[in-house]
Amino acid sequence: MTVAVYCLIAAALMIVLTKVPLAWAMSKEGRGYDNRNPRQQQARLTGFGARALASHQNMIEAFPVFAAGVLLALLSGATGSWLTGLALAFVIARVVYTACYLADLHALRSIAWVVGFGASVGLMVLALF
Known part of the structure; x- marks a missing residue:
């Protein structure tokens, strides 16, 4: 397996891992984790909990673009250091993005988002060459 495939698996797992701080915030919300109506409970979150929710949702949104990039690059036969x-840049950027979101470091978070999105688009561009 290539590093890119490992990164694809890691990115998929990050969807679940970004749920951990969200679930923790929900459990501390006052009534415990509401598994019957989690979206209603999430809508009430503020501060850290709201940021954890946004971080988790953004990981879900970012994954398909990254997955498409990796798969396009691999299907086109791309190999080597760019791939x-x-x-790796995407995975690292997403870890930084999540940490920055949870810590409320909005400017750094935006930079991490641009790096991650740029890496995904870069993977797609590899398929052209």
């Missing part, structure tokens, strides 16, 4: 570097 590896862009895939």
Whole structure:
């Protein structure tokens, strides 16, 4: 397996991992984790909990673009350091993005988002060459 495939698996797992701080915030919300109506409970979150929700949702949104980039690059026969570097850049950017979102570092978070999105688009561009 290539590094890009490992990164694809890691990114898929990050969808679940970004749910952990959200679930923790929901459990501390006052009435415990509401598994019957989690979206209603999430809508009431503020501060850290609201940021955890937004971070989790954004990971769900970012994953398909990254997955498409990796799959396009692999299907086109791309190999080498660009494929590896862009895939790793996405995963690292998403870890930084999540940490910045939870810590309320909005400017740094935006930079991390641009890096991650750029890496996804870069993977798609690899398919052209």
